[in-house]
Amino acid sequence: MEHRMEQIKKQLHAQSYKLTPQREATVRVLLEREEDHLSAEEIYLLVKELAPEIGLATVYRTLELLSELKIVDKINFGDGVSRYDLRKEGAEHFHHHLVCIECGSVEEIVEDLLEDVEKIVESDWGFQVKDHRLTFHGLCKQCQKASVQTATS
Amino acid sequence: MEHRMEQIKKQLHAQSYKLTPQREATVRVLLEREEDHLSAEEIYLLVKELAPEIGLATVYRTLELLSELKIVDKINFGDGVSRYDLRKEGAEHFHHHLVCIECGSVEEIVEDLLEDVEKIVESDWGFQVKDHRLTFHGLCKQCQKASVQTATS
């Protein structure tokens, strides 16, 4: 079994949860589609390909479990569905996102750009930061090009 | 009529929308509770005190309209409901939030702490930033004190 799956299995066992076939299939989908930001429904459909008998409720329960264990982060880009994002290995903080308001694409920023800002928040506001959510909304490279072309054509 | 309400009225008229009594009551609630982060349901209950005949659907429609005009920002702290936050006068960007994971309190940071980070995102990722969402999760001052007391008592 791959390194990452093995690691997650240990995390589950450490809290006396089992890595059932359904949970494994769900994690596998999340690993395979690590760059995406899948909704529960999308994950469900992909998991069904690996484990056709699985129910949507189990996917929700698994995702909730993985959230609690901080293996995945639940995120909401404002379109009414929750999306689930695997934490990068060893990452303490949730990574950042660039959401294009034109084409809807989502890019990830793994670098932590908020270290300085968090120091300011802790010293000036007395707030002890545990985690963060940072999303930029704007135009991705492609859509910037497209809008320049439209403007000049 | 107060300055801010008058201003919003003009913004509506500029797009040929009317400031109906229902919309005015909704805006009034948002102004009165500017520091809070009310859900549609909470806003509805407060608006009912000013305009008892109003329907929940109208509140939703008004909030959607105000969102489009960038008079309010819709935000989601992950508890399954959307919350609506009046933009500060003249603010270009949405302000930041400090959400306490212990007591659930939400504090606002009006200062824009992301100017440097946005420059990096634009230059290093080629992403043209239009707006952002930044929320810190952690312990507020009060809850930090409380947890120290608990630990030492």
Next chain:
DNA sequence: GTTCATGCAAAGCTTTTGCATACAA
């Protein structure tokens, strides 16, 4: 055999929509 996990269906919530009515330019 006891506990934990699953699948299915039903229920629960928030939010949106259809439609007839009321209002305003």
Next chain:
DNA sequence: TTGTATGCAAAAGCTTTGCATGAAC
């Protein structure tokens, strides 16, 4: 009067829950 806005109720999502069944130790 012509289009916009509203209220109500129904519908439409997404997510959670109850419960009986099944698997694991």
